Amino acid sequence: MKKLTMLTLMLGIYAFASLSAVAGTPTVSESSSFEQKTGEDLYNSICQGCHMEGGKGASEGAGFYPALAENAKVAAPGYPIYVLVNGLGGMPSFKHYLTDEQIVEVVNYVRTHFGNDYQKKATLDDVKAMTNR
Amino acid sequence: MEPTQGFSRRELLSWIGKTAGAVAMYQAMTTLGFAAESNFDSKNYELSGAPAGASVLVLGGGLAGMTAAYELRKAGYKVKILEYNQKAGGRCWTLRGGDKYTELGGATQECKFDKGLYLNPGPWRIPYHHHAVLHYCKQFDVKLEVFTQINHNAYFHSTKAFGGKPKRYREVKADFQGHVAELLAKCVNQKGLDQAMTKEDTERLLLVMREWGALNDDDKYVKSVESSLMRGFDIDPAGGLMPEQQFSQPMGRAELLNSTLWKHLNEGHSYDYQATLFQPIGGMDMIAKAFEKEVGSLIRYSSKVTKIDQDDNGVTVNYVDSLNPGETMTETADWCVCTIPLSILGQIPSTFSSKLTSAIRAVPYDSSVKVGLQFKRRFWEEDDHIYGGVTFTDMPIELISYPSTDYHSSGKGVLLGAYLWDENSYEFTSMSPEMRVKKALEYGAKIHPQYMDEYDNGISVAWHRVPWVNGCYGLWTPETRKAHYKNLCEIDGRIVLAGEHASYIPAWMEGAILSSLDAIKRLHQHALQSKKQTA
Numbered sequence: 001m002k003k004l005t006m007l008t009l010m011l012g013i014y015a016f017a018s019l020s021a022v023a024g025t026p027t028v029s030e031s032s033s034f035e036q037k038t039g040e041d042l043y044n045s046i047c048q049g050c051h052m053e054g055g056k057g058a059s060e061g062a063g064f065y066p067a068l069a070e071n072a073k074v075a076a077p078g079y080p081i082y083v084l085v086n087g088l089g090g091m092p093s094f095k096h097y098l099t100d101e102q103i104v105e106v107v108n109y110v111r112t113h114f115g116n117d118y119q120k121k122a123t124l125d126d127v128k129a130m131t132n133r
Numbered sequence: 134m135e136p137t138q139g140f141s142r143r144e145l146l147s148w149i150g151k152t153a154g155a156v157a158m159y160q161a162m163t164t165l166g167f168a169a170e171s172n173f174d175s176k177n178y179e180l181s182g183a184p185a186g187a188s189v190l191v192l193g194g195g196l197a198g199m200t201a202a203y204e205l206r207k208a209g210y211k212v213k214i215l216e217y218n219q220k221a222g223g224r225c226w227t228l229r230g231g232d233k234y235t236e237l238g239g240a241t242q243e244c245k246f247d248k249g250l251y252l253n254p255g256p257w258r259i260p261y262h263h264h265a266v267l268h269y270c271k272q273f274d275v276k277l278e279v280f281t282q283i284n285h286n287a288y289f290h291s292t293k294a295f296g297g298k299p300k301r302y303r304e305v306k307a308d309f310q311g312h313v314a315e316l317l318a319k320c321v322n323q324k325g326l327d328q329a330m331t332k333e334d335t336e337r338l339l340l341v342m343r344e345w346g347a348l349n350d351d352d353k354y355v356k357s358v359e360s361s362l363m364r365g366f367d368i369d370p371a372g373g374l375m376p377e378q379q380f381s382q383p384m385g386r387a388e389l390l391n392s393t394l395w396k397h398l399n400e401g402h403s404y405d406y407q408a409t410l411f412q413p414i415g416g417m418d419m420i421a422k423a424f425e426k427e428v429g430s431l432i433r434y435s436s437k438v439t440k441i442d443q444d445d446n447g448v449t450v451n452y453v454d455s456l457n458p459g460e461t462m463t464e465t466a467d468w469c470v471c472t473i474p475l476s477i478l479g480q481i482p483s484t485f486s487s488k489l490t491s492a493i494r495a496v497p498y499d500s501s502v503k504v505g506l507q508f509k510r511r512f513w514e515e516d517d518h519i520y521g522g523v524t525f526t527d528m529p530i531e532l533i534s535y536p537s538t539d540y541h542s543s544g545k546g547v548l549l550g551a552y553l554w555d556e557n558s559y560e561f562t563s564m565s566p567e568m569r570v571k572k573a574l575e576y577g578a579k580i581h582p583q584y585m586d587e588y589d590n591g592i593s594v595a596w597h598r599v600p601w602v603n604g605c606y607g608l609w610t611p612e613t614r615k616a617h618y619k620n621l622c623e624i625d626g627r628i629v630l631a632g633e634h635a636s637y638i639p640a641w642m643e644g645a646i647l648s649s650l651d652a653i654k655r656l657h658q659h660a661l662q663s664k665k666q667t668a
Contacts, residue, residue: 090498092500
């Protein structure tokens, strides 16, 4: 990805469209609410900001961002849903940013990627039980 | 309070302070309602008379931490600061050519701005009523210049209005006022307000509307000398046999209303952004550097705090070198002023009361991103005649801010090319630094087509990826304030918290400094009382 980035830099900004094909690349919403629908797109465009590409987290700063990769805390859907809806410590709540459908998608994406393999899906009802909407 | 028998309140307090000591003075201040005043009191903030040999450990060398260190040392305390970074200032930060910045995730950017050009990734404006910041700027000889917020020639832009063509602030303002005035004048002329007002008042209102709205003799807002004197001319008045002046055509009322461009009209008029705003000449970190000049000798840099412990005898803080994390080092003191952002502090094992622990964990940190763009020439001045100020857009970049310095100079210049919040800020945080710059260029070029040819280099800062904050600022709600704010600010054993997160002016430097002054005043008081009890 670094190499490709350098290449587009050299080619000038008109070549920029080529970046969107790269895995992990966020998309931009132009309607002032998150337009992403798939779990992958939601993860890449929101969660990745802190939890990083591949859910590897960050530990090189004054604090840290927990890795979501190989994280047993996402085994039961309830925990990641709870954290997204209520926030946790420095992490803001995403209840007002995301629809219940988006929360289901991104929670299930994290639970089945980055070395996590929890096949029992979170459902819309699981989310609604916590968002109460 | 009225002066009593020749004593003003301030004189009375000063007299109590001198004769009965600080404890009595504080009690008197509280009784008289003086200490409850939230704002900076330049005559009554200094502390004196620290208990002999008393020490304070300050965690964090930002503005809150350095304010605490500066004032506590003056009062006689033995002070030391532990700072995570290799420099002081925290979020009071400026990026210049040659600076290298590595964000969380490992991406490193090298700032390639020309000499004298910069980006303030964090605070960038100082309102005239931020008295504490201004006080220290004067005391430490930080030179200020005017920051231009409102520029009548800057743009309001919507991708969905006027074919995506930006409108000038003066056009939107004049037309909005003109149309509103015309409607109100019509109301008056049709006797629509006769029941609500006297005849004399409606006549006066009509006069006001004619002037405020630049109406013509028929009380209409139309293409006219009146409206052009507000919104500008198609051809400006000139000299000799040059082309004659041409009035300009106002935007239609419905189209303007539907455009939502008027949404930006009030932004520069709110209390925080009213004239006069300042910025330090050369970059915001001139303030940090000025503080650092005073207290730099007290700072141990590259110190990552790993544990905060306290008991009846004192405070013990463990830390490692943030560049070479190896053996754990320890610092002890009688008292501690902790200015570590709550996003970080909540992750450090600490012996705080459960009330304070809950408060620390109750405050999430907001997202924000800034992008600085250097261009080969100052086309916004040369082509568009925009000198400072802010252009607003409904695109994700939210705004473009033009430099409020070196106006009308030749050569390169740096724009704030994006200042993102909310959804788009999270999206930009998730991008590589290069992609943030590219996106800022793509969007900005829709307002300034010169972007494509004139772009030189850029840099971006996403606050959730800043290694010493993990976010932009503490995001309180009325509910969390009610449940936790007091607990967060109260002295907890031997420790008191300070920073913008412990203020009602979140994200502003003034909040950090006022919070610190208030925290150390209470801590000093507490230290004196403890001393008295043990004596």
